[in-house]
Amino acid sequence: MSRIGKQPVRVPDNVKLSIAGNTLNIEGPKGKLRQVVHPDIAIEYNQQNKQILIKRASDEKYHKALHGLTRALIANMITGVTNSFSKNLEIVGLGYNAKVQGKELVLSLGYTHPVHLEIPMGIKVDVTNPTNPAKLTVSGPDKQMVGQFSAVIRGKKPPEPYKGMGIKYEGEVIRRKAGKAFTSGAA
Missing domain, CATH: 3.90.930.12 (Ribosomal protein L6)
Structure with a gap:
């Protein structure tokens, strides 16, 4: 697994997120952002732990790269809507x-x-x-x-x-x- 991609992304209490298909919408105190995720990457939101987990379709090099990239983009979105x-x-x-x-x-x-x-x-x-x-x-x-x-x-x-x-x-x-x-x- 990708070292970056397998790490969960923690969601603060003041951030609202919604997942519709392969589109992720995040809204926080500093603004709202939208990201369309590659269809081979799955996003799971655990509401009890307030964490986002990213899963990939296979262990191909391309999917490994997308796995880490998607996780980094989502983490930056959450940081951006909370701190700017x-x-x-x-x-x-x-x-x-x-x-x-x-x-x-x-x-x-x-x-x-x-x-x-x-x-x-x-x-x-x-x-x-x-x-x-x-x-x-x-x-x-x-x-x-x-x-x-x-x-x-x-x-x-x-x-x-x-x-x-x-x-x-x-x-x-x-x-x-x-x-x-x-x-x-x-x-």
Whole structure:
């Protein structure tokens, strides 16, 4: 058995879940999520122990991989609806800033125009410090959406290796390069 897949997923008291066929709906204080599970994977909910057990159809390599993946996705869903996930980003650069206008994130990144990004439904963006270094937090119950939207934001101006300007994750180390060496003398 998969070491991850065979572990039961504990369901807290403040989380409601329903299983309809191969669709799992989870609702908690931070939001609600839905996951369609592969037909070869079975989900069993034990109400007395408040645990979810995941079973697979066979011991094929493909089913073993799906077994662990499904268990990890369900565990992340439960964590997301109870605690929420978040990623912190820093925008470093002179004149670079960020602000939230309605349902859009507006970034000034040194281009001739501001960059407008529509914030996906279920994701919350907080700008704690709007100017250099601008700090923003992307949070929400869906771990995949939080990571994806953070990557989209970072992709608009990745950090460059010479001055370190751009958008980076908080705590990310940028490998710096030395600039051009000045040599004096006639050639």
